[in-house]
Every structure is written in C-alpha cells, then in structure tokens.
Amino acid sequence: MTLHVTIGAQRYLIQRPWGELPAGPGRVSDVGVDAQGHIYVLLRADSYEDLPAPTVVVLDAQGMQIGLFGEGVSDGHMLATAPDGSIHVVDRDAHEITRFRSDGLKLGAVGKRHFAGEPFNSPCDVCFAPDGTMYVGDGYAASRIHRFRPDGTPDGGWGEPGRGPGQFCTPHAVWLNAAGELAVCDRDNSRVQIFSADGAFLREITDVFKPMDVVSDAAGNWWVTDQVPRLSVFSREGALVGRARAVLNGAHGMALHPDGGVLLAEMNPSRLTRLAPV
Numbered sequence: 001m002t003l004h005v006t007i008g009a010q011r012y013l014i015q016r017p018w019g020e021l022p023a024g025p026g027r028v029s030d031v032g033v034d035a036q037g038h039i040y041v042l043l044r045a046d047s048y049e050d051l052p053a054p055t056v057v058v059l060d061a062q063g064m065q066i067g068l069f070g071e072g073v074s075d076g077h078m079l080a081t082a083p084d085g086s087i088h089v090v091d092r093d094a095h096e097i098t099r100f101r102s103d104g105l106k107l108g109a110v111g112k113r114h115f116a117g118e119p120f121n122s123p124c125d126v127c128f129a130p131d132g133t134m135y136v137g138d139g140y141a142a143s144r145i146h147r148f149r150p151d152g153t154p155d156g157g158w159g160e161p162g163r164g165p166g167q168f169c170t171p172h173a174v175w176l177n178a179a180g181e182l183a184v185c186d187r188d189n190s191r192v193q194i195f196s197a198d199g200a201f202l203r204e205i206t207d208v209f210k211p212m213d214v215v216s217d218a219a220g221n222w223w224v225t226d227q228v229p230r231l232s233v234f235s236r237e238g239a240l241v242g243r244a245r246a247v248l249n250g251a252h253g254m255a256l257h258p259d260g261g262v263l264l265a266e267m268n269p270s271r272l273t274r275l276a277p278v
Contacts, residue, residue: 069104
C-alpha cells in the first residue's frame with residue numbers, strides 16, 4: 001500500500017522509511033542538503049549510554065549511503081550546510097556548534113565546549129546568509145538569537161524570555177530566506193516569528209502548534225513542521241498555502257531537495273521520510 005498527500009497544488013507520494021541509514025542507537029534528529037544535492041542526516045545518541053559512533057550520515061540523491069562522520073558529537077540536535085559547503089552540527093548539550101568539511105574532517109567550532117553561557121546554553125539550530133553570516137537559535141536554556149560574522153566573530157543578537165515580539169520560549173529552529181528575512185520557530189509559544197536580518201520584528205505566523213522546523217523555497221514560501229503533527233506551507237506574508245499530515249508523530253527536522261522532494265527527519269519512529277512529487 002502507498003499513501004499520498006497534497007500540499008497546495010502539488011501531490012506527493014510518501015516514501016518511508018527512505019534512505020540507507022545505519023543500524024544503531026542513534027535516532028534521526030535532522031536532515032540537510034548541500035548545493036550538490038548530497039543529503040546529511042543527523043543521528044542523536046546518548047553519550048552516557050551509547051558507544052561512540054558516527055552521527056552524520058551522507059546520502060546521495062537516491063538515498064544510498066556515501067559517507068559517515070561526526071563521532072565526536074555528544075548530542076547532535078540540528079545541522080546546516082554553509083555557503084562554503086561545510087557542515088555545521090549543533091552539539092546541543094555540549095553548548096557548541098561544530099564545523100566539519102563535507103568529507104567529515106573537523107574544521108573547528110563556535111562556543112566553548114561544555115561551558116554553558118559562553119555564549120550558548122543548549123543551543124537548538126543554526127542557519128546562514130549567502131555571505132556566510134551565521135545565526136544560532138539558543139535554545140533550550142536560553143531565549144536568544146546570536147549572529148556571527150562570516151569569520152566567526154560575534155556580531156550581536158537579540159531575544160529574551162517572554163511572549164512578546166522578539167521574546168522566545170525555545171527558539172527551536174532558524175532559517176534565513178532569499179529576501180534576508182529570518183524565521184524563528186518559537187516552539188513553546190506556538191508561533192513562527194519573522195525578523196529582518198538585523199533583528200527587527202516583522203510579523204508572525206500563529207497557525208501552528210509547537211513548530212519544530214522551518215525552511216523556505218524558491219518562491220519564498222515558508223515550510224513549517226509542527227507537533228499536531230502536520231506540515232504546513234505559508235506564503236512569505238504568512239497566508240496558508242496548503243498543509244498535510246505527512247508523518248506519524250511529527251518531523252523534528254526538514255529539508256527541501258533540488259529534485260523537488262521533501263525530506264522529513266522523524267524521531268519516533270526513527271527514520272527519514274521522503275515526499276516524492278508526482
């Protein structure tokens with residue numbers, strides 16, 4: 001039996017589980033795509049209980065495994081590809097963003113590892129502007145967006161606990177669109193806040209329940225996963241374009257592939273789901 005969903009004008013075939021993922025204790029936490037169409041799947045394990053193992057699985061566009069790396073990651077939460085092709089993994093409870101070359105060579109890190117508040121306190125997600133400017137959603141024990149220059153130098157930020165504009169309760173995911181607008185999944189306030197690249201509040205999307213991840217497409221639409229669970233697409237201005245129930249218990253992470261597929265990282269059950277356009 002096969003299942004389909006329709007989002008806006010596009011119909012998709014649900015493919016699950018999809019991709020050649022290794023057996024082991026790690027649970028799928030996030031997924032990203034680079035400019036070549038390679039897929040990076042992040043596996044989250046418990047460093048106190050599980051044996052050291054690679055935490056990033058590299059797949060080709062057909063889902064075949066072509067690489068493994070990231071054994072030093074303690075608590076992988078989200079990842080992102082930078083404009084230079086490097087892979088940045090949010091090592092949440094190590095309070096660090098670790099930077100890898102696409103072949104797995106560790107290049108460096110931002111944040112003082114295992115020292116909360118220097119500057120991260122269990123961060124959640126990371127994203128990039130085309131020039132390499134980095135934004136970090138921080139996170140589980142903080143309520144702040146950090147900005148870094150392309151060379152890694154801190155460049156301010158904004159946010160504090162609360163429910164007003166520019167305040168957060170778990171800024172769980174961040175994404176910068178082509179227009180230079182930063183969307184933040186303010187998860188436990190059940191909204192997506194949208195800011196200018198400098199942190200000015202622009203608008204919010206409230207037709208979501210505990211949003212988990214957000215990305216944007218070439219048309220400027222925002223794609224949002226939440227804990228209903230459902231996948232919703234909103235226009236850049238926030239109007240609902242379409243939505244579907246595409247996974248069983250909610251996608252923790254998401255990526256749009258150049259081939260038109262939608263990749264969804266499910267933690268329960270742990271797997272990668274692909275929506276294939278038909």
